Amino acid sequence: MKRKKRERNRKRLSALFCALVYLFLFLPISVIVVNSMNATTSKPYLSWKGFTLDWYVKLFDNSSLLQSFGNTMVIAIVSTLLATVIGTLGAVGMYRYKFKGKALLDGLLYIPVVIPEIVLGISLLTIFALVDIPRGMLTLILAHVTFCVPYVIFNVRARLAGYDSSIEEASLDLGANRIRTFFEITLPVLAPGIAGGALLAFTLSIDDVIISYFVNGQTKTFPLKVMESIKSGVAPDVNALSTLILLGTIVLVVLTQSDLLKIKKKVKR
């Protein structure tokens, strides 16, 4: 009897622990969602004045906020595409060829990941100033590609770890040339790793503040805009946009997850 009781208590405790962890993770997010429907109009927009969806309408009158969101999306999409192509080719190349100093190059890849973003931000700004590229959209994209590439490489390389390169030889043997083999065999088999890397790059790009802060010039991205408005309390229309982004992200994650699972099932040996 005692044993059963103890068992029950143990189960309850683990359930409680689990609930607390999720509460900890999701409480801050839910605050934003709730506050985006707050009818308050006085700064700092924190006391609850009743439910409204007005902010979702007003949001579309705030052209500078929408503009910043548009910038963020353009930067995220372009830099994700570039980083994914560069990172995938890099990972495949590093996997396939043996050369002197490969271990060193491998190690160097971790540098942009581990150094403080503020250092990377200053370095990039210095370089852009030295070669005199006007700060704006272009420098933002270049900077985002820089810090996204290693993440794509890591993801694709993880996929390559379980990759049997004799399937490429089999493809060549069966009459496909090298380019055909890359698109028929290499790319589809690596697709889950590439997709994972791209998704990571996309998220990193969307919410980057520190590096963007150094290289943005006059161009505002959505996170920068939010940072700016924080001095006067986060306006509920910002909350509204954040909630919409959150919704979009959830949809995206659900879609890719289910898709990834499907591909994984096929590829599993």
Add this chain to the structure above:
Amino acid sequence: MSSIVQLEGVNKYFGKNHVVKDLNLSVEEGEFLTLLGSSGCGKTTTLRMIAGFEEPTSGSILVEGQAVEEKEPFERNVNTVFQSYALFPHKTIYDNIAYGLKMKKVPRPEIAQRVKEIMALVQLTGFEERYPSQLSGGQKQRVAIARALINRPRVLLLDEPLGALDLKLRKQMQLELKRLQRKLNITFIYVTHDQEEALTMSDRIAVMHDGILDQLGTPEEIYEQPQTKFVATFIGETNIFEGNIKELAMGRVAVRIENGVIRGCGYGFSRNEYITVSVRPEKMRFSPVPVKGFQLEAQVKDYVYVGSVVKCIAVLQNGMEIKMDRLAGEELPEPGSIIHPWWEEKDAVLLHNPENQVLEMIDSMPLV
């Protein structure tokens, strides 16, 4: 019969590592040729050079009379069955098998027809829509073979294709492969380290050792008349004796070994030459009393029952163990008894022993 694949003076280095040494080999059309050797002997590298995955450092490779060293794998009329199967994990079995034809832009209806035929041939009908991960090892193996054969290559290269299968399945696949090869009349070049597999399947066997082609011949020749000590010991079981030739007359040779004198027959040897004598366990006999011409004494140590035969292990005076096969049910001397091993002179294989030339020199030196 004419030769379909020819290797002429082929050498391959990986860095400073000389893995294939001056290899000359001519493969006849329609034959089942096995490259046999232990791992690292250069057999797989040789196969990969024929397939086009490796380029020879020097020498030339001819397929159907045309030099192919400069050609890419996709430009050669040979196909490969890989050790790891190398099936495309993201394609269905149908698409795996159809791949080669698709690359050659064969019209769709013809592809469908040929895939259907080949799948029936390897007994995989009904598996079209599955993925490789859903098949057993033996089934994957058959897909790999079908995927290569559907292209109707003149030569099929097989790199230890049965290595990953369990013993029973392997035996079954050996027979199936042999049957397939006869039926389709395609030249097979087969790489294995399993000497039994090589003996069972091959028309000819090329035994490789340390990058060198030691011997090329039919399974019978390889087994009955090995030309080097390596071939004699690698193929099947054998007893090896080493010693100097004491007498030779009309091909009949008496050899002085550490513990006595043994006999054999062979030509081309000289008096006092240090040679190796190989005698298969099934050729060994023994008698309770000394046999004329032989001076060899051994003590029976143990019997091992292996089904059809009983293996008798006996120890010579110098501690060397010899193996003798006896038919099960035969009356056998008690362990511990002294016996006198002997054999028919023709059953011993005499081998020159280049490794032992140093020993010969030492032997001939006057004692100081």
